Amino acid sequence: xxxxxxxxxxQIGRLATPAAExxxxxxxxxxxxxYREVSRLLPWTMSNYNLDEITTLxxxxxxxxxxxxxxxxxxxxxxxNILIYKGREELESVALQHKQRHHLIGQFVIAPSKMRAELxxxxxxxxxxxxxxxxxx
Amino acid sequence: MAACSAxxxxxxxxCYHQRLSIAGNCRMCLVEVEKSPKPVASCAMPAGxxxxxxxxxxxxxxxxEGVMEFLLINHPLDCPICDQGGECDLQDQSMHFGxxxxxxxxxxxxxxxxxxxxxVKTVMTRCxxxxxxxxxxxxxxxxxxxxxxxxxxxxxxxxxxxxAMASELSGNVIDLCPVGALTSKPYAFTARNxxxxxxxxxxxxxxMGQNIRVDARGLEVMRIVPVQNDAVNEEWISDKxxxxxxxxxxxxxxxxxxxxxxxxxxxxxxxxLVAAKGAISKVKGNEMSFIAGKLADAESLIALKDxxxxxxxxxxxxxxxxxxxxxxxxxxxxxNSTISGIxxxxxxxxxxxxxRVEAPVFNARIRKTFLDGAHVAMVGEEVDLxxxxxNLGAGSDALAKILKGSPMLKRxxxxxxPAVIVGPxxxxxxxxxxxLQQVHELVExxxxxxxxxxxxxxxxxxxxxxxxxxxxxxxSARAASAPAPKLVYLLGSDDFDPxxxxxxxxxxxxxxxxxxxAARADIVLPGAAYTEKNATFVNFEGRTQRTxxxxxxxxxxxxxxxxxxxxxxxxxxxxxxxxxxxxxSRLADVAPHFAxxxxxxxxxxxxxxxxxxxxxxxxxxSAQAQPxxxxxxxxxxxxxxxxxxxxxxxxxxxxxxxxx
Numbered sequence: 001x002x003x004x005x006x007x008x009x010x011q012i013g014r015l016a017t018p019a020a021e022x023x024x025x026x027x028x029x030x031x032x033x034x035y036r037e038v039s040r041l042l043p044w045t046m047s048n049y050n051l052d053e054i055t056t057l058x059x060x061x062x063x064x065x066x067x068x069x070x071x072x073x074x075x076x077x078x079x080x081n082i083l084i085y086k087g088r089e090e091l092e093s094v095a096l097q098h099k100q101r102h103h104l105i106g107q108f109v110i111a112p113s114k115m116r117a118e119l120x121x122x123x124x125x126x127x128x129x130x131x132x133x134x135x136x137x
Numbered sequence: 138m139a140a141c142s143a144x145x146x147x148x149x150x151x152c153y154h155q156r157l158s159i160a161g162n163c164r165m166c167l168v169e170v171e172k173s174p175k176p177v178a179s180c181a182m183p184a185g186x187x188x189x190x191x192x193x194x195x196x197x198x199x200x201x202e203g204v205m206e207f208l209l210i211n212h213p214l215d216c217p218i219c220d221q222g223g224e225c226d227l228q229d230q231s232m233h234f235g236x237x238x239x240x241x242x243x244x245x246x247x248x249x250x251x252x253x254x255x256x257v258k259t260v261m262t263r264c265x266x267x268x269x270x271x272x273x274x275x276x277x278x279x280x281x282x283x284x285x286x287x288x289x290x291x292x293x294x295x296x297x298x299x300x301a302m303a304s305e306l307s308g309n310v311i312d313l314c315p316v317g318a319l320t321s322k323p324y325a326f327t328a329r330n331x332x333x334x335x336x337x338x339x340x341x342x343x344x345m346g347q348n349i350r351v352d353a354r355g356l357e358v359m360r361i362v363p364v365q366n367d368a369v370n371e372e373w374i375s376d377k378x379x380x381x382x383x384x385x386x387x388x389x390x391x392x393x394x395x396x397x398x399x400x401x402x403x404x405x406x407x408x409x410l411v412a413a414k415g416a417i418s419k420v421k422g423n424e425m426s427f428i429a430g431k432l433a434d435a436e437s438l439i440a441l442k443d444x445x446x447x448x449x450x451x452x453x454x455x456x457x458x459x460x461x462x463x464x465x466x467x468x469x470x471x472x473n474s475t476i477s478g479i480x481x482x483x484x485x486x487x488x489x490x491x492x493r494v495e496a497p498v499f500n501a502r503i504r505k506t507f508l509d510g511a512h513v514a515m516v517g518e519e520v521d522l523x524x525x526x527x528n529l530g531a532g533s534d535a536l537a538k539i540l541k542g543s544p545m546l547k548r549x550x551x552x553x554x555p556a557v558i559v560g561p562x563x564x565x566x567x568x569x570x571x572x573l574q575q576v577h578e579l580v581e582x583x584x585x586x587x588x589x590x591x592x593x594x595x596x597x598x599x600x601x602x603x604x605x606x607x608x609x610x611x612x613s614a615r616a617a618s619a620p621a622p623k624l625v626y627l628l629g630s631d632d633f634d635p636x637x638x639x640x641x642x643x644x645x646x647x648x649x650x651x652x653x654x655a656a657r658a659d660i661v662l663p664g665a666a667y668t669e670k671n672a673t674f675v676n677f678e679g680r681t682q683r684t685x686x687x688x689x690x691x692x693x694x695x696x697x698x699x700x701x702x703x704x705x706x707x708x709x710x711x712x713x714x715x716x717x718x719x720x721x722s723r724l725a726d727v728a729p730h731f732a733x734x735x736x737x738x739x740x741x742x743x744x745x746x747x748x749x750x751x752x753x754x755x756x757x758x759s760a761q762a763q764p765x766x767x768x769x770x771x772x773x774x775x776x777x778x779x780x781x782x783x784x785x786x787x788x789x790x791x792x793x794x795x796x797x
Contacts, residue, residue: 117407125706128715132703133406137696
């Protein structure tokens with residue numbers, strides 16, 4: 001697994017080009033490419049950051065796809081490009097180990113599980129109930 | 138001294154206390170009076186016309202410095218380890234009048250500490266013999282336990298024989314002691330007064346609504362002390378109000394629980410509320426019953442009542458007490474004379490009440506009235522009220538005898554301001570309707586209610602009771618025909634009647650302590666204790682008072698009325714209030730006096746119309762013979778907080794050890 005890291009890094013170096021240059025072309029394909037790119041790095045991330053104690057690979061994959069889906073309402077190609085660019089920055093800092101373990105746990109384990117809980121809630125929840133559940137009253 | 142403080146001049150003092158007799162033995166309050174050869178003790182000197190008092194002459198200062206030097210001769214220099222440090226009269230005044238060097242080269246005297254029980258700690262070497270505690274015990278608390286023995290340098294304060302103080306008000310000597318000789322045992326060495334955050338709030342350990350100050354450090358209540366309110370508790374509080382706070386740290390419910398396979402398992406709020414919805418939607422409105430506990434606040438009571446009515450249930454109840462009182466006429470369930478009004482009564486008849494355990498501070502007030510010359514008589518089991526009481530009998534036959542014409546009836550009739558106090562010993566009886574009719578007849582016959590004076594008083598034993606009656610949290614007309622409940626909602630109710638909670642019923646418990654209610658429950662919703670919420674309570678004279686949150690709630694607990702509000706939305710019957718202000722305006726809509734905080738609105742007296750209606754409604758019931766006995770068996774342990782408190786358990790133990 002660890003062997004994949006330098007390869008991934010090389011890829012990232014190649015793909016992390018300025019947003020303006022990648023404006024051309026259909027964005028859907030680019031999003032899919034980027035998602036695959038992220039997915040390929042997940043097994044290495046699991047072992048390198050010792051995340052086995054916290055979560056499983058499939059769980060992590062689900063969480064990442066949830067984070068992707070958080071932006072599924074975005075259609076403007078410019079915005080999509082920016083999002084991919086920002087996502088790649090994140091990916092890079094994971095791959096280069098600029099992020100530490102607790103960053104990953106917070107960002108890719110705890111936050112998505114909270115989002116999922118919110119999604120499970122009824123859509124027409126009142127502001128009162130939302131505050132009640134979040135202990136903000 | 139009173140004249141000087143009226144003129145805005147503060148005179149230093151140790152032994153003088155406004156509510157105690159004058160001893161004049163500390164000599165700290167010396168002032169110079171013109172034409173008097175020596176300085177005089179201002180506490181004992183009556184102010185006369187044309188008297189010229191000088192309080193800041195060199196002579197006065199010199200005299201006070203001399204007194205201070207003598208006091209400090211035998212006072213240990215242990216301020217750094219003394220619990221009084223930082224709030225000590227002697228410390229403060231020695232900064233003004235103390236010398237910067239001592240001339241005393243001999244040994245300081247030392248005195249053996251006395252054991253006054255588990256609540257009051259003594260370090261008798263620090264005592265300066267002001268005798269405030271002795272005077273408090275004999276004059277206010279009415280127990281002859283403390284006294285002064287020995288003379289001169291050998292004099293000591295103490296119990297004559299080794300024993301705990303047998304008073305429900307013993308904690309007040311801690312506040313009275315101007316030095317660190319009497320301090321709080323549970324508070325000892327736990328905090329310094331300058332690191333505490335104080336919050337003035339209201340006590341709920343009895344129905345009197347004693348004003349208290351909760352001193353907290355961080356998340357923890359460190360101690361509770363009284364706040365002066367002449368209309369309610371003067372400046373005393375009961376030992377339960379003062380020392381039960383350690384119960385707030387134990388056995389708390391801090392997370393919602395849902396019964397899984399036979400055991401309660403932690404759940405999120407959402408899961409718990411959805412589970413509650415599942416249970417509630419399975420039963421019909423009339424098959425649900427709602428029982429409120431002793432510590433329920435007005436906001437959660439009104440929210441729960443509104444929710445119950447929306448669900449089609451009128452089966453509302455307050456646990457253990459007054460099942461037959463109704464809310465139609467407010468003067469029927471309040472202490473109409475008011476607590477401070479009792480001071481003016483000249484004949485008092487207690488029926489089925491033992492105020493010494495039901496409201497000790499109120500008992501001290503009745504005692505004060507007695508000392509002022511009032512005649513006090515009682516009908517009920519013989520108890521020691523700390524002052525002589527004429528016992529007229531134990532049960533309803535004694536009432537009948539009074540009604541037939543007895544010296545007591547004559548006495549009540551002749552009195553200017555007679556007061557009849559009916560207590561839980563009558564209200565909790567199954568035959569209370571019959572006894573209350575007798576009482577009503579007595580009230581009519583003896584002219585207890587007259588122009589400018591209403592002497593009919595009802596004394597309650599639980600903080601939630603009056604607010605529940607004000608709101609109408611009681612069985613509806615339809616409730617009598619309701620089937621056995623299949624779902625019971627307990628709002629902090631732990632002393633419920635087992636008959637009200639059938640074995641097959643689904644139980645939802647909302648409250649702050651894991652006790653009988655939570656043990657029986659299928660769903661537990663953690664609420665807030667009285668030190669953790671801003672809530673409204675009404676005391677037994679009808680005074681609306683509000684608690685203030687002194688510490689945050691524990692764990693994932695929520696405010697009580699907000700839990701009910703959230704549940705109502707999950708049930709798709711949302712209640713129309715989202716904020717505390719909104720629910721309070723709803724309270725004020727139901728009963729206007731909820732908007733008038735800290736005042737008593739004197740209720741209407743319908744010239745006995747109510748008594749007639751009561752008689753018609755109750756019909757013919759016959760009174761049973763057993764004596765009226767108080768609802769409070771053990772003063773120290775009456776509700777969930779005091780039952781979980783170790784201080785209260787120790788106090789119970791110490792009290793039981795005292796031979797009667």
